[in-house]
Amino acid sequence: MIEVIISEKSALTQSICRLKLRAKNGSALPKSTPGAHIDVHLPNGIIRQYSLCNEINSSEYEIAVLNEPQGRGGSSYVHESLKVGDTLSISEPKNLFPLDSSAKKTLLMAAGIGITPILSMAEHLLQQGADFSLHYCIKSPEQAAYIERINNSGLAPFTHFHFSQSGRVKLAELIQSAHNDLHLYVCGPAEFNDAVIACASEKNWQLQNIHREYFSAAPIDHSDDGSFEIEINSSGDILTVPADQSMLDVLEDNGYFIPMACAEGVCGTCITGLLSGQADHKDVFMTAEEHAKMDQITPCCSRAKSARLKLDL
Ligand code: FES
Incomplete structure (x- = not known):
């Protein structure tokens, strides 16, 4: 477990806040790779996973948290109770959503707060001079986190914003035909991820070329649960x-x-x-x-x- 201090807290949108974290003892934080997340142990006893979206070469960790008032209390606590100077315990970065270095071309798809790991991946691929494109699906520009960072980091020419109040995006137009060298990364709500994976499967994508991370599950139906x-x-x-x-x-x-x-x-x-x-x-x-x-x-x-x-x- 690593003790960190919140060095910055700011609003990215009306419902998304960003926290920057640095080691409490002043030492360097463990290196992370694009797609990694940390477990954050909140002072109220709740543990939550947040993707890291550190800027390249930053010595601090950065996470972005969507306020979900109907959630189980973690995001509300972050938004309402945490402040600059507070201490948190976090895990070392874990990466269950790593980039495949064998890919010759990469398609990144994010919906909502799912932009956080995808943004790290995009910045890394840009730095590597890799062939990639980023599709960012969100209801409106006001609800999109990191637009400024995307525009300032050189990612803009590789990024396609899809604003849709209905949440429906014509995925079949965004997902190319399958190719062994082409890898797809998707992060968003369960319905978005499932729709992207279904669309890619219809286009004969191999499962090993499809990488996904869920930031929240669709509500689980427990009505038929038995003993x-x-x-x-x-x-x-x-x-x-x-x-x-x-x-x-x-x-x-x-x-x-x-x-x-x-x-x-x-x-x-x-x-x-x-x-x-x-x-x-x-x-x-x-x-x-x-x-x-x-x-x-x-x-x-x-x-x-x-x-x-x-x-x-
Ligand atoms: S605790 Fe996360 S999958 Fe069970």
Whole structure:
């Protein structure tokens, strides 16, 4: 864990604020790569993941946070309670959304606050002189973060803004035909990511050329949730997960602690080995292929299709 001080807090739009962070002890922060995120441990006990969008050569970390008043309290806390000079604990950068260095051409697609990792990628590709284009889909110019930075950093000729109040963008016109050397990176709300991936799949893109990161999951439907059992491989314990509790809660209540961060199937922190049983995967972190293997599960949100799941714990 790294202790950092908020060195700057400013509004990027009416609902997005930017925080700059520097190490409390004055030392250099660990290097990050485009697409990386940090876990931010808020003083109210909430842990949230935020993509880093540090300016190239900056010694500080930068994150941008969308205020979601209907959310679970993390973004409201950042907007309303954090101020310059406050101390936060953060993790080292982790990159689950790295650029593929073998790509000869890169298509970057961002929606809303999903611009944060994509902006870092675009600035990196620009610096490398790489062949890329950036599509930034947002409701209106007023709601678009980082327009000034895009214009000032030399990214403007590579950037296409798509303003649409309805949120509908003609994706088929933006996504080229598949090519082995062409890689696609998408970051946005679940519906946007899913629509982009579906469009690319229709154009015969290979899954290994499609990279995605979700910043929030679509609301998970728990109306059909039932109870099931989980068996702990190491102890043989069999625990019942009632319809109104998550596996993670039941495990914790019984002394099995699994690291957890987002609690909504976005970050992958809680992934646990699945030794037998049929999972009802609810996360958006793993791919459809990974889900089909039935060898891992996210206990924070996923359930069971079989009567019992055996966990590798
Ligand atoms: S805690 Fe994030 S996927 Fe489970």
